[in-house]
Amino acid sequence: MTAHTTDGTDTTGSTRRREHEWSDPAALAAAATELDGLEFLRRIADGRLPGAPIGSLVGFRPVSAEPGRVVFEFEPAEHQYNPIGSVHGGVYATLLDSACGCAVHSTLPAGTGYTSLDLSVRFLRRITVDTGTVTCTGHVVHAGRRTALARAELTDAGGKLLGEATSSCMILPGP
Incomplete structure (x- = not known):
């Protein structure tokens, strides 16, 4: 067990600190009801709208959005590690x-939402700070009136597949 000082640092000097900031999620959610999904995501990617709080917490950011396709970038960091020294x-x-x-959202009209029904994830390779920038690309496989199926892949800078997932989403029509 590590001894700690009154300011929270351990006596070996190995404690790290991270601060987190985010924008009001209610304002972002309101914008989501006024814009079609593609425009909404493009405004987040180019900085005209703030990103979702989960992006700043976990450490990923949107890079681009096209109809049925989005790209995020992720910088692995120690604060994301599990107990065995790789990203959780x-x-x-x-x-x-x-x-x-x-x-899925990139295909929806203004006022229409979605929610994940399921998520199936496959972990193929470990990610560490040495992995460098990771890209996550999501694309719609099938878009129906009530549900959609999407797939996403995590790759390193060399294009090596690190993980993948599929998700079914329920489409939530607006009022």
């Missing part, structure tokens, strides 16, 4: 779920 599977799952859902 929940981080993979969060990023893959976001890419699948946003790919």
Whole structure:
């Protein structure tokens, strides 16, 4: 067990600190009802709208959005590690779920929402800070009136597949 000082640092000096900031999620959600999904996601990617709080918490950011396709980038960091020294599977799952859902969102008209019905994740390779920038690409496989199916892949800078997921989403028509 590590001894700690009153300011929270351990006596070996190995404690790290991270601060987190985010924008009001209610304002972002309101914009989502006024814009079609593609325009909404493009405005987040180019900085005209703030990103979702989960993106800043986990450490990923949207890069681009096209109809039925989105791309995120992710910088692995120590604060995302599991006890055995690699990025926790929940981080993979969060990023893959976001890419699948946003790919579906990019096809929806203003005032129409979605929610994930399921998520099936496959972990293929470990991710560490040495992996470098990871790209997560999500695309719609099938878009129906009530449900959609999306797939996402995590790749390293060399294109090596690190993980993948599929997700079914329920389409939530607006009022």
